[in-house]
Structures are given as structure tokens and as C-alpha cells.
Amino acid sequence: xxxxxxxxxxxxxxxxxxxxxxxxxxxxxxxxxxxxxxxxxxxxxxxxxxxxxxxxxxxxxxxxxxxxxxxxxxxxxxxxxxxxxxxxxxxxxxxxxxx
Numbered sequence: 703x704x705x706x707x708x709x710x711x712x713x714x715x716x717x718x719x720x721x722x723x724x725x726x727x728x729x730x731x732x733x734x735x736x737x738x739x740x741x742x743x744x745x746x747x748x749x750x751x752x753x754x755x756x757x758x759x760x761x762x763x764x765x766x767x768x769x770x771x772x773x774x775x776x777x778x779x780x781x782x783x784x785x786x787x788x789x790x791x792x793x794x795x796x797x798x799x800x801x
Contacts, residue, residue, distance in 0.1 A: 748764070
């Protein structure tokens with residue numbers, strides 16, 4: 703029996719995998735948005751990122767997500783934050799000037 707993370711890598715397109723990874727790295731994208739779009743719980747997101755990233759990059763992401771965890775969960779996020787993306791970011795998640 704395959705686990706959900708393995709099924710994600712088999713069923714998601716390359717673009718979907720890339721989008722999940724980018725959403726995880728974004729400080730203002732809450733885990734709830736990833737759950738709505740890709741049906742991955744926060745624990746599954748961690749497993750997904752562990753499989754998708756190198757060990758060094760995974761550790762760096764985990765440290766960043768833990769330090770900014772108050773932004774990654776809607777319940778702990780300050781009420782005054784209404785935006786979900788950076789001003790330099792397009793709606794598709796790509797950043798201006800990023801290549």
C-alpha cells in the first residue's frame with residue numbers, strides 16, 4: 703500500500719510539485735491554503751518537503767517555517783495581515799525578476 707506522499711509524487715505534475723514547494727517556502731502562504739489546493743495536512747507537507755528537498759535545504763526550510771510559524775498558520779497569524787503574497791509576487795506565485 704502506497705502512502706499519500708508517494709502518491710502525490712506519482713500523481714502530481716511537475717508544475718504541481720513545484721507549486722507546493724514554492725508555497726511552502728513563501729512566508730505568507732498558510733498551511734491551510736496548501737490543504738485547500740493540494741489536500742496535504744501540515745504534517746504531510748513536512749513529509750512532502752523532506753522527500754522533495756535535499757537534507758540541507760529541508761533543514762533550512764524547517765528552521766525558517768518554525769521561526770515564522772505564526773505566519774504559516776491562520777489561527778496564529780496576526781489579524782492585520784490580509785495579503786497572502788509579497789508585493790513583488792505575481793498571482794501564479796512567480797516572483798518578478800526570478801529566473
